[in-house]
Amino acid sequence: MTHSRFVTPALVLDNVAAAYDRDPVLEGVSGxxxxxxxxxxxxxxxxxxSTLIKAILGxxxxxxxxxxxxxxxxxxxxxxxxYVPQAEALDHExxxxxxxxxxxxxxxxxxxxxxxxxxHKAAALEALDEVGLAHRAHDRFGVLSGGQRQRVLLxxxxxxxxxxxxxxxxxxxxxATTTDSLLAVLEGLRAKGxxxxxxTHDLSVAHLACDAACLLNHHQVAFGPIxxxxxxxxxxxxxxxxxxxxxGGTTLIAR
Amino acid sequence: xxxLVESLQSPLFRRALLEAVLIGSIAGTVGVHVVLRKLxxxxxxxxxxxxxxxxxxxxxxxxxxxxxxxxxxxxxxxxLVLGASKVLDDASIIGVVLAGSFALGVLVVSAQPGSSKxxxxxxxxxxxxxxxxxxALTVIVGGTVLLVLSALHxxxxxxxxxxxxxxxLGYRPWVLDAVVLVAVTVxxxxxxxxxxxxxxxxxxxxxxxxxxxxxxxxxxxQAIAAxxxxxxxxxxxxxxxxxxxxxxxxxxxxxxxxxxxxxAVTSLTVSRxxxxxxxxxxxxxxxx
Amino acid sequence: MWDLxxxxxxxxxxxxxxxxxxxxxxxxxxxxVYVLLRRLAFITEVVQHAVFPGIAVAFVVGxxxxxxxxxxxxxxxxxxxxxxxxRQIDADALMAxxxxxxxxxxxxxxxxxxxxxSDLTALLFGRILSVDQRELIDTAVVAVxCLLVLAALHxxxxxxxxxxxGAEAAGYPIAALDLVLNLVVxxxxxxxxxxxxxxxxxxxxxxxxxxxxxLVRRIGPMMVVAVAFAGLCGWLGxxxxxxxxxxxxxxxxxxxxxxxCLTVGFVLVAAGRAVVHVVRSRPVAAPSREPRPxxxxx
Numbered sequence: 001m002t003h004s005r006f007v008t009p010a011l012v013l014d015n016v017a018a019a020y021d022r023d024p025v026l027e028g029v030s031g032x033x034x035x036x037x038x039x040x041x042x043x044x045x046x047x048x049x050s051t052l053i054k055a056i057l058g059x060x061x062x063x064x065x066x067x068x069x070x071x072x073x074x075x076x077x078x079x080x081x082x083y084v085p086q087a088e089a090l091d092h093e094x095x096x097x098x099x100x101x102x103x104x105x106x107x108x109x110x111x112x113x114x115x116x117x118x119x120h121k122a123a124a125l126e127a128l129d130e131v132g133l134a135h136r137a138h139d140r141f142g143v144l145s146g147g148q149r150q151r152v153l154l155x156x157x158x159x160x161x162x163x164x165x166x167x168x169x170x171x172x173x174x175x176a177t178t179t180d181s182l183l184a185v186l187e188g189l190r191a192k193g194x195x196x197x198x199x200t201h202d203l204s205v206a207h208l209a210c211d212a213a214c215l216l217n218h219h220q221v222a223f224g225p226i227x228x229x230x231x232x233x234x235x236x237x238x239x240x241x242x243x244x245x246x247x248g249g250t251t252l253i254a255r
Numbered sequence: 256x257x258x259l260v261e262s263l264q265s266p267l268f269r270r271a272l273l274e275a276v277l278i279g280s281i282a283g284t285v286g287v288h289v290v291l292r293k294l295x296x297x298x299x300x301x302x303x304x305x306x307x308x309x310x311x312x313x314x315x316x317x318x319x320x321x322x323x324x325x326x327x328x329x330x331x332x333x334x335l336v337l338g339a340s341k342v343l344d345d346a347s348i349i350g351v352v353l354a355g356s357f358a359l360g361v362l363v364v365s366a367q368p369g370s371s372k373x374x375x376x377x378x379x380x381x382x383x384x385x386x387x388x389x390x391a392l393t394v395i396v397g398g399t400v401l402l403v404l405s406a407l408h409x410x411x412x413x414x415x416x417x418x419x420x421x422x423x424l425g426y427r428p429w430v431l432d433a434v435v436l437v438a439v440t441v442x443x444x445x446x447x448x449x450x451x452x453x454x455x456x457x458x459x460x461x462x463x464x465x466x467x468x469x470x471x472x473x474x475x476x477q478a479i480a481a482x483x484x485x486x487x488x489x490x491x492x493x494x495x496x497x498x499x500x501x502x503x504x505x506x507x508x509x510x511x512x513x514x515x516x517x518x519a520v521t522s523l524t525v526s527r528x529x530x531x532x533x534x535x536x537x538x539x540x541x542x543x
Numbered sequence: 544m545w546d547l548x549x550x551x552x553x554x555x556x557x558x559x560x561x562x563x564x565x566x567x568x569x570x571x572x573x574x575x576v577y578v579l580l581r582r583l584a585f586i587t588e589v590v591q592h593a594v595f596p597g598i599a600v601a602f603v604v605g606x607x608x609x610x611x612x613x614x615x616x617x618x619x620x621x622x623x624x625x626x627x628x629x630r631q632i633d634a635d636a637l638m639a640x641x642x643x644x645x646x647x648x649x650x651x652x653x654x655x656x657x658x659x660x661s662d663l664t665a666l667l668f669g670r671i672l673s674v675d676q677r678e679l680i681d682t683a684v685v686a687v688x689c690l691l692v693l694a695a696l697h698x699x700x701x702x703x704x705x706x707x708x709g710a711e712a713a714g715y716p717i718a719a720l721d722l723v724l725n726l727v728v729x730x731x732x733x734x735x736x737x738x739x740x741x742x743x744x745x746x747x748x749x750x751x752x753x754x755x756x757x758l759v760r761r762i763g764p765m766m767v768v769a770v771a772f773a774g775l776c777g778w779l780g781x782x783x784x785x786x787x788x789x790x791x792x793x794x795x796x797x798x799x800x801x802x803x804c805l806t807v808g809f810v811l812v813a814a815g816r817a818v819v820h821v822v823r824s825r826p827v828a829a830p831s832r833e834p835r836p837x838x839x840x841x
Contacts, residue, residue, distance in 0.1 A: 057423050083423035093630055094291070094416050095471045104413050108424050113406045140471050160424070295639030296585060303742075350584040351753050354746030355806025361668055361743070361799035375660045378667065379650050454650070457643035464640055467631040501659065504650030511644030518626060 008071035010035050010164045010195030011056065017064030018048070018055040024063060025051045031214060031223035035163070038186070038196040040206035040226065043216035043238055049199035052216070053166050056197065057083055070163045077164070079108045082157035084167040087149035092142035098152050099137040102128050105160035127159040128152070130188070131181050147178030154185055165189060167198035171205045183209055203230060262496040271382045271449075274390050275488030275506060278446050279458055281397035283484025285442045286463035287477045288404065288435050291415040295460045296349070297436070301443055302452045303353040304330040307360035309377055309447060314363055320392065320444055323452075326356075327440035331433065380451035380503035382492070389448050396445045400438045407434060412473065450503040457507035458484055465514045468521045483513050548778075551785035556672055560738075563674045563682055564777030564801065567735045567747055570686040572769035573693060574731045575752030576762065577724060580704040584749050585638060590729050592642040593619035595649035595666070595741050598733070602666060603656045612733045619645060649741075669740030669798040671781075678737060685734040689727045700724060701762065739798045747773065750805040757812050776804040 011033040018026045026048035033039045041049045054060040056067060058074030069077035082105065102124040103116050110116055116124075128134045131151035136144060141152065150170060157165055165186075171179055186196055186209055200206050206213060206226065213229040215221035221238045222229040262268040289298055305323040312322020364374045375381075404411065414421045414431035422428050439459065446455040466479035490513075491506030552558050578587055597615030601608045619641050626637045653663050693700070703710045703720050711717050728748070735744045755768035780801030787793035787800075 054419075059419070059422055078423060078425035081423060083420060085417065085419055089419075090417055093633075095467070095473050095476060096412065096416055097472070100412075100473075101416075104409075104417070104420065104424075107409060107413060107426075110409075112410065115409070156420075166423075290633070290636055293633055293635060295633075295636045299588065299639050299642055348753065350588060350745055350749040351806060351809050353588070354743055354750065354802055355809070357742055358746065358799040358802035358806065361796055362803060365796035365799065366794050374667075375663050379663070454643065454647055456639065457647055460636060460639045460643060464632060464636055468629065471631070498655075500651045501654035504647045504654060507643055507647030508651055511640070511647065514640065514644070515622070518629070522625075522629070 008068075009033060010037065010070060011039075011197065012068040013065070014067070015065035016052070016055065016062055016067055018051050018060050019063045020051075020060065025218065026055075026216070027064070027219045029065070029214070029216070029220045029223075031212075031220075033164075033195045033197060033212065035193045035195055036190045037212065038190055038198075038210040040210040040213045041197065041199040041216060042201075042203070042206060042213055042230070043221075044242070047217045047238075049216060050168060053083075053168055053197070053199060056164075056166060057081060080162050081164045081166060082160040082162035084150075084153045084157050084165065084170060086168050086170075086172060087146055087153055088173075090141075090149075094142065096141050097138050098128065098133065098141055098144065099124055101141050101152055102137075102155045102159050105156040105158070108160075124155075124159050127155040130158055130185055131155045132177075145175070147174035150174050151178055151181055154182060158185065158189065163194060165194055165196045167196070169199055169201070171200055171202050179205065203235075206230070258499070259493055259496045267383055268492075268496065270387070270390065271385060271502065272489065272492055274382060274385045274393060274449050275492050275502075276485045277390070277393050277397060277488075278449050279462070279484035279486070279488035279506070280481040281393070281401065281484070282442055282446055282455065282458035283462035283466075283480040283482070284401060284477050285404065285438055286459045286461075286484070287466070287473075287480050288411060288415070289439060289459055290463040290467060291412070292432075292435060294435070294439065298439060298443070298456050298459050300349050300353055301327055301330060301440055302456045303357045305440070305444055305447070306377060306452050307356050307363060309444075309452065310360040310363040313377075314367060319447065320396075323444035323447055324441060327444060328437070331436040331440055376451070377447065378451045378453050379501055380447065380449050380454060382449040382502045382506070385448055393445055393449075396441055400442055403434065404438055407431075411435060450506055454503045454507035457510045458487070461507075461510035461514050462487065465510070465517045468514075468517045483510065487513055547786065548782055551782050551789075556674075557781065557785065559674050559676070559679060560671045560781055560797065561778060563671065563679055563738050564781065565774045566679070566682045566686050567738060568751070568773030568777050569770050570682075570689060570731050571735065571747035572751045572755075572771075572773045573690060573766050574727055575748045575750075575769055576755070576766050577693065577700055577704070578728060578748055579752045579756060580701065580762070581724065583724075583728070584745075585635070586725070587728055587732070587745055587748055589619070589638045589641055590616065590725065591732050591741060591745050592646045592649075594729060594733060594736075596645055596652055598736060598741070599649040599652040599666060602662065603652060608736070609730075609733055612729065612736075615645065615648075616729055665740070666736075667740045667742050668796060669736070669738050669743065671738045671797045671801070674738055682734050682738075685730050689730055692723065692727060696720065696723060739802070743798055743802045746802040746805050750802075750809050751776075754805075754809045754812050757809075757816050772808060773805070776808055777801055780804040 009032040013029050013031050016026070016029040017024050029052060041052060043049055051060055055062050056069060056074055058078060067074050070080050099121070103120060105127070106116065106120050106123065110120055125134055125137060128137055131154055133148060133151055133155065136148070141149065144152065154170070170182055174182075190196060196210070198209065207230075210226055212224060213226040214223045215229055215234055215238045217238045222234045289295060305327045308322040308324070308326020309319050312319050360377075361374070364377070410426060411431055411434065414426065414428055418428050421431065443452070443455045443459060446458060450458065462480040462483035463476070465483045466476045469479055470476055487509035488506055491509035492502055494500065494509065495502040495505040552561060578584060594612035594616050597611030597613070598608050600606075601611030622641065623637060626632050627634050649666070650663065653659060653666060656662055699710070699715055699720060702713075703715065703717060707717060731748060732744050735747055739747060751769040751773040752765065754772050755765045758768055759765050780803070781797060783804065784795040784797040784800035787795040
């Protein structure tokens with residue numbers, strides 16, 4: 001990566017409004033994420049977290065404001081942005097093996113028509129090793145457990161060597177091993193200057209994985225350092241009566 | 256059996272056999288993409304939609320391949336546009352268009368003299384009358400299709416496996432869709448003189464499904480699908496010579512026999528070794 | 544003008560054809576609404592092909608079409624049940640397989656008989672103009688039975704279509720309800736197959752209901768509109784094919800003309816609705832800064 005790309009923030013959101021058809025789903029989102037920084041998108045179901053992620057990918061049109069990704073527009077930055085979908089969203093019976101899935105992250109580097117060479121396969125295996133699944137490389141993707149599939153998809157993002165990583169609910173319904181492994185890999189990526197944006201329901205994991213948070217409920221409630229953004233009254237404003245304030249100042253979200 | 260031996264001495268029959276094997280193995284390979292992308296319903300729709308194109312081309316005296324391809328491509332564009340706007344994604348709408356375009360084809364054909372002979376030729380093919388030109392067309396078109404599909408293999412598989420992921424990587428999913436849809440359409444139109452529009456559906460879906468019963472690996476799936484397609488061509492044509500039944504129907508039925516036999520054999524062997532993963536809801540989703 | 548529309552029905556065979564189409568219109572229009580609610584259009588296509596070999600066998604040996612249709616329909620259902628238990632096989636793909644191979648089976652059966660081409664044409668596209676008194680009575684009986692069954696189970700079928708889990712939780716036998724509806728669809732197809740043929744019959748079930756749905760939202764009125772639309776198109780289709788064939792030498796196949804009328808009617812209604820929609824919603828259009836990518840929808 002060139003020096004100038006390190007100077008610009010990984011992600012700039014400037015009063016963003018996004019919409020399907022004509023009704024805005026999301027309005028007034030502003031903030032930025034530095035290289036190596038990490039942001040948690042927090043809010044109830046249907047608050048617009050996934051919409052914001054798709055807007056950053058340039059897959060949902062924005063009807064107001066501006067999004068800048070790695071110093072350029074979302075659609076131009078696409079190859080440099082890695083997206084980790086929820087493992088559950090993919091077809092379990094699809095006949096691909098784990099290594100093939102990880103290699104998909106490198107397809108843009110390999111280019112149209114060319115086949116993956118030994119170097120690409122080595123890089124994919126290395127990424128797989130980081131999530132602790134190198135020994136499953138030749139198993140079919142669908143036979144892995146939900147948590148293992150999630151780790152494979154993260155390995156795919158690692159293999160892509162992107163500047164910005166977008167994760168859609170990565171900790172949803174995964175086991176403790178997977179949570180630890182995901183947290184460790186994300187930490188390693190951030191040390192290399194990769195910025196991380198994830199949507200999540202889990203406030204404790206958000207605290208562990210991210211240093212900033214954006215609270216959303218169709219509009220932006222807060223954006224800032226995670227301890228400040230996730231204050232009790234702001235959570236109350238976002239979640240309404242499902243936010244329970246416990247004695248000692250901890251807030252729980254009833255789901 | 257004597258019928259078969261006699262038939263084999265006829266150059267017409269040997270030519271038909273060559274065409275059946277070519278079409279079967281090409282359509283079988285293309286069919287793997289149909290199954291991966293869950294496009295079988297599209298193929299059924301396409302088989303009905305190319306029919307008026309072929310009928311009109313025959314009435315005007317121009318190439319059936321051109322007429323069928325134009326009608327088929329019109330449907331591909333309609334599918335891409337409707338798929339993007341999501342206004343009319345109902346299976347009922349496809350049903351309406353299917354029956355309507357079929358009726359249009361019937362009207363065009365029935366307006367000509369000697370119509371019922373032409374009609375059956377379009378619908379169920381007449382492989383015993385294929386010309387060397389038909390075979391040359393099959394080789395050229397089939398070869399091109401297979402070349403394109405194998406060149407873009409990894410991108411097409413990515414697009415089928417994870418559409419959003421492919422878009423996030425900077426591919427345009429509709430370009431990948433269009434490559435597969437056009438390949439399927441062209442293959443189908445090429446198969447029409449041999450097996451007819453309705454029976455080409457069998458060659459484009461059944462061998463690939465049969466192969467999926469035997470393996471979870473993509474490469475072997477394609478090899479087995481091509482094999483089953485070619486084998487069905489040989490079996491069907493032989494059966495038609497032995498029992499004097501319609502060749503196109505016999506070829507398509509042979510793919511079905513391969514499927515049922517594979518289903519039985521693999522149920523006894525393969526599935527016992529491989530436990531099912533997470534059960535999926537199959538109720539009600541079929542027509543959505 | 545009036546003469547133009549009524550004159551074709553001065554002969555007995557044209558009158559019988561009209562009565563048959565009106566009966567089928569009533570049956571197909573009502574059944575179609577349930578098919579639409581349950582999103583069974585693809586299944587209808589499958590049933591239509593699944594019964595084809597049975598009908599072909601019955602046709603060749605001169606036995607009852609209904610018995611043949613039931614036998615081959617049962618075979619298809621069994622194959623569907625066995626095949627869909629395998630994890631690699633997608634239910635949609637299996638149905639496409641049934642459509643193609645059962646159709647092929649039927650073609651092979653018909654090709655064993657003499658007069659292959661004309662028999663196949665008759666089976667595929669129907670012979671509406673040669674419907675006789677006995678067939679009219681058959682159709683009427685099937686229509687009455689099907690409509691009575693649907694009327695008796697109306698609220699349960701609607702509940703099952705709207706909320707299958709809720710219906711199951713309330714203790715309804717979902718599988719039995721589905722079987723009843725599938726049997727009704729099959730009977731409708733068998734009743735219509737002689738008049739309209741195997742390939743076109745789906746139009747009489749799906750198109751009227753789809754058209755009605757574009758015009759009205761409530762189930763009752765939807766059935767009324769579907770039935771009226773099917774009847775109207777049956778009449779118009781017969782008139783056009785008669786006038787075309789007798790006075791203009793166009794040789795228009797009757798069944799296909801009727802289906803074309805249904806399709807054109809549907810297209811006109813859909814286009815009219817799209818125009819109304821655009822005119823009404825124009826002032827609301829929001830400005831967008833970035834051109835919308837075509838494949839951006841989730």
